[in-house]
Amino acid sequence: xxxxxxxxxxxxxxxxxxxxxxxxxxxxxxxxxxxxxxxxxxxxxxxxxxxxxxxxxxxxxxxxxxxxxxxxxxxxxxxxxxxxxxxxxxxxxxxxxxxxxxxxxxxxxxxxxxxxxxxxxxxxxxxxxxxxxxxxxxxxxxxxxxxxxxxxxxxxxxxxxxxxxxxxxxxxxxxxxxxxxxxxxxxxxxxxxxxxxxxxxxxxxxxxxxxxxxxxxxxxxxxxxxxxxxxxxxxxxxxxxxxxxxxxxxxxxxxxxxxxxxxxxxxxxxxxxxxxxxxxxxxxxxxxxxxxxxxxxxxxxxxxxxxxxxxxxxxxxxxxxxxxxxxxxxxxxxxxxxxxxxxxxxxxxxxxxxxxxxxxxxxxxxxxxxxxxxxxxxxxxxxxxxxxxxxxxxxxxxxxxxxxxxxxxxxxxxxxxxxxxxxxxxxxxxxxxxxxxxxxxx
Amino acid sequence: xxxxxxxxxxxxxxxxxxxxxxxxxxxxxxxxxxxxxxxxxxxxxxxxxxxxxxxxxxxxxxxxxxxxxxxxxxxxxxxxxxxxxxxxxxxxxxxxxxxxxxxxxxxxxxxxxxxxxxxxxxxxxxxxxxxxxxxxxxxxxxxxxxxxxxxxxxxxxxxxxxxxxxxxxxxxxxxxxxxxxxxxxxxxxxxxxxxxxxxxxxxxxxxxxxxxxxxxxxxxxxxxxxxxxxxxxxxxxxxxxxxxxxxxxxxxxxxxxxxxxxxxxxxxxxxxxxxxxxxxxxxxxxxxxxxxxxxxxxxxxxxxxxxxxxxxxxxxxxxxxxxxxxxxxxxxxxxxxxxxxxxxxxxxxxxxxxxxxxxxx
Numbered sequence: 001x002x003x004x005x006x007x008x009x010x011x012x013x014x015x016x017x018x019x020x021x022x023x024x025x026x027x028x029x030x031x032x033x034x035x036x037x038x039x040x041x042x043x044x045x046x047x048x049x050x051x052x053x054x055x056x057x058x059x060x061x062x063x064x065x066x067x068x069x070x071x072x073x074x075x076x077x078x079x080x081x082x083x084x085x086x087x088x089x090x091x092x093x094x095x096x097x098x099x100x101x102x103x104x105x106x107x108x109x110x111x112x113x114x115x116x117x118x119x120x121x122x123x124x125x126x127x128x129x130x131x132x133x134x135x136x137x138x139x140x141x142x143x144x145x146x147x148x149x150x151x152x153x154x155x156x157x158x159x160x161x162x163x164x165x166x167x168x169x170x171x172x173x174x175x176x177x178x179x180x181x182x183x184x185x186x187x188x189x190x191x192x193x194x195x196x197x198x199x200x201x202x203x204x205x206x207x208x209x210x211x212x213x214x215x216x217x218x219x220x221x222x223x224x225x226x227x228x229x230x231x232x233x234x235x236x237x238x239x240x241x242x243x244x245x246x247x248x249x250x251x252x253x254x255x256x257x258x259x260x261x262x263x264x265x266x267x268x269x270x271x272x273x274x275x276x277x278x279x280x281x282x283x284x285x286x287x288x289x290x291x292x293x294x295x296x297x298x299x300x301x302x303x304x305x306x307x308x309x310x311x312x313x314x315x316x317x318x319x320x321x322x323x324x325x326x327x328x329x330x331x332x333x334x335x336x337x338x339x340x341x342x343x344x345x346x347x348x349x350x351x352x353x354x355x356x357x358x359x360x361x362x363x364x365x366x367x368x369x370x371x372x373x374x375x376x377x378x379x380x381x382x383x384x385x386x387x388x389x390x391x392x393x394x395x396x397x398x399x400x401x402x403x404x405x406x407x408x409x410x411x412x413x414x415x416x417x418x419x420x421x422x423x424x425x426x427x428x429x430x431x432x433x434x435x436x437x438x439x440x441x442x
Numbered sequence: 443x444x445x446x447x448x449x450x451x452x453x454x455x456x457x458x459x460x461x462x463x464x465x466x467x468x469x470x471x472x473x474x475x476x477x478x479x480x481x482x483x484x485x486x487x488x489x490x491x492x493x494x495x496x497x498x499x500x501x502x503x504x505x506x507x508x509x510x511x512x513x514x515x516x517x518x519x520x521x522x523x524x525x526x527x528x529x530x531x532x533x534x535x536x537x538x539x540x541x542x543x544x545x546x547x548x549x550x551x552x553x554x555x556x557x558x559x560x561x562x563x564x565x566x567x568x569x570x571x572x573x574x575x576x577x578x579x580x581x582x583x584x585x586x587x588x589x590x591x592x593x594x595x596x597x598x599x600x601x602x603x604x605x606x607x608x609x610x611x612x613x614x615x616x617x618x619x620x621x622x623x624x625x626x627x628x629x630x631x632x633x634x635x636x637x638x639x640x641x642x643x644x645x646x647x648x649x650x651x652x653x654x655x656x657x658x659x660x661x662x663x664x665x666x667x668x669x670x671x672x673x674x675x676x677x678x679x680x681x682x683x684x685x686x687x688x689x690x691x692x693x694x695x696x697x698x699x700x701x702x703x704x705x706x707x708x709x710x711x712x713x714x715x716x717x718x719x720x721x722x723x724x725x726x727x728x729x730x731x732x733x734x735x736x737x738x739x740x741x742x743x744x745x746x747x748x749x750x751x752x753x754x755x756x757x758x759x760x761x762x763x764x765x766x767x768x769x770x771x772x773x774x775x776x777x778x779x780x781x782x783x784x785x786x787x788x789x790x791x792x793x794x795x796x797x798x799x800x801x802x803x
């Protein structure tokens with residue numbers, strides 16, 4: 001019985017560690033585990049039931065070891081502590097050195113399966129991932145009952161261990177992609193991955209990029225769709241999103257859910273989203289270019305009415321736009337932090353009162369308010385919040401170029417953005433490629 | 443993975459970027475009647491050279507011109523490719539300088555010339571630094587965004603056309619082809635040559651089929667015709683010959699009552715300038731490929747930035763439009779060399795290579 005002193009010493013440090021004496025006739029045993037992870041009364045009940053069953057009457061420990069638990073061979077302090085830390089119940093025999101690791105009745109520490117909170121589904125499966133890894137794997141499995149689905153478990157990190165699984169479909173997955181991911185993952189298992197940026201580092205993607213090289217989705221059906229299309233999916237414990245590799249430009253405007261509508265509407269939605277992306281990136285720049293550098297491009301009536309609306313605005317169009325964009329970005333950022341009950345109030349204040357007042361006070365022109373409202377609304381027509389973020393910064397580049405070179409700057413800016421998009425790739429798969437199952441097409 | 447589509451798109455947009463500014467004026471200046479014969483003659487030569495070039499390249503399995511010429515001998519490669527290198531550098535200088543001038547003349551009157559040149563050089567350097575595959579992908583995306591706009595304006599440009607100006611179809615001068623050795627006509631080849639040289643530099647991991655490019659070149663014929671005939675049909679030969687950029691003037695006459703923009707020209711021209719930027723990036727990349735072989739001790743990125751600085755300095759040293767035109771004229775011999783000698787040499791080497799391959803299977 002050499003482990004008991006060690007565990008008792010640990011108990012001083014970890015207040016939720018329990019050491020519970022129990023009799024499993026004829027043996028006296030000690031149960032060790034974390035109170036915070038294990039439902040102790042239920043677990044004891046379960047153990048007693050096991051011990052009373054016919055098979056176990058002679059030697060309940062042996063039965064446990066080959067039944068719901070597994071006997072630990074040559075247990076050391078380290079292995080026992082690892083088992084406890086992973087949430088297992090360790091049964092230590094008082095008489096002998098036997099040690100059995102048992103899957104206990106756990107406390108439920110996860111949400112129930114709920115509807116998604118960052119994306120909405122109008123027609124399609126509504127259940128979303130939650131924080132529990134096994135639940136998430138189950139959800140994906142439910143969505144694709146296929147014998148080709150492969151699930152590879154990994155545990156990353158040294159100090160802070162994190163369970164992760166890699167899912168892909170045998171025969172459908174892009175071979176080169178799978179090989180690259182496996183090579184990266186298996187060579188760097190010791191890396192901690194507390195967040196997605198760390199995961200991105202682990203996979204060897206550059207730190208300073210405007211596009212994350214993977215897509216995240218909260219919907220099991222989207223993950224299943226990605227798998228069916230030959231992409232790979234990573235699920236992380238305590239992370240209610242599936243990480244889909246690689247991410248492509250088309251992820252911004254093609255959604256699996258559209259397939260639940262007639263094709264005409266699917267096309268319509270996609271065109272709408274592409275126009276949304278363009279509107280978001282172009283509008284502020286176009287406004288500045290047309291107002292301050294190239295007013296002659298506009299029809300004379302329109303040019304006059306814009307000039308009229310800017311009458312009394314004391315600074316150049318660039319400053320005007322930047323000011324309003326700043327306020328808008330603040331509104332967006334604050335509405336993430338705000339409690340749900342206050343959110344609408346701020347929207348009202350920001351949208352109506354501030355918008356109206358700022359025009360009447362002649363701080364900005366009312367056409368700019370229209371332009372920026374359209375810009376911001378268009379920003380969120382793209383699929384996924386991370387994608388909306390990805391395109392958020394480009395308008396500033398175009399804004400500055402337009403202020404310097406007018407419409408020329410705007411167009412050159414578009415070329416620059418296109419070039420950047422053309423340059424981005426993950427594992428050699430270009431961001432702009434059209435994805436086809438089992439292969440790719442530039 | 444066949445990348446023919448990307449290569450074809452790049453080929454098309456680099457030509458479209460070159461056609462509409464200088465080409466119409468040169469053709470209109472080179473003869474007064476029967477411009478179609480001049481366009482067709484240039485075009486046939488272009489397709490012939492393109493076919494010879496791609497045929498020659500096709501004889502080697504995915505090798506580029508530098509590899510092919512070095513296969514014969516280092517000194518041979520040096521002397522045959524040096525004019526091409528010079529030609530590319532000249533193109534860069536002329537194009538950046540000329541197009542900056544066009545931009546200031548047409549819609550950025552108050553912006554200093556050097557800022558626009560700086561913008562052009564900086565952007566094309568940035569794009570060329572990203573590498574050939576990125577350039578091709580960018581080309582496809584830019585084409586998807588801007589080609590619809592361009593076609594829209596092309597269709598609209600016929601608004602004020604008077605079809606009587608097509609006649610007379612031909613006269614003695616046009617039939618004799620005497621204009622071919624005239625200066626304006628030789629200058630007009632500018633639009634034909636620069637664009638297809640890049641095919642010889644495409645690396646082996648971007649495979650493409652030459653016959654698609656040759657096929658796609660026929661899409662350019664309407665562009666050449668439209669660029670010359672729209673100003674002719676709108677203004678008549680006499681008036682059109684007085685404009686420095688006849689096509690732009692012709693598009694400027696278009697007015698559409700239902701559009702919120704008064705000058706559709708601007709969007710048209712800017713699309714062309716975007717294409718041109720990609721073309722410049724491509725030429726820059728080609729030049730760097732040659733420099734890399736010639737001077738292996740320089741890092742490509744450093745060479746690229748040095749080249750950009752060199753181009754910018756030369757552009758700044760050109761004081762006026764007359765010198766640009768003179769440079770364009772001086773460049774003619776290099777242009778003819780690049781257009782005729784390089785494709786023919788490639789084909790000759792290709793035939794030799796193939797014959798050797800047959801002899802020793």
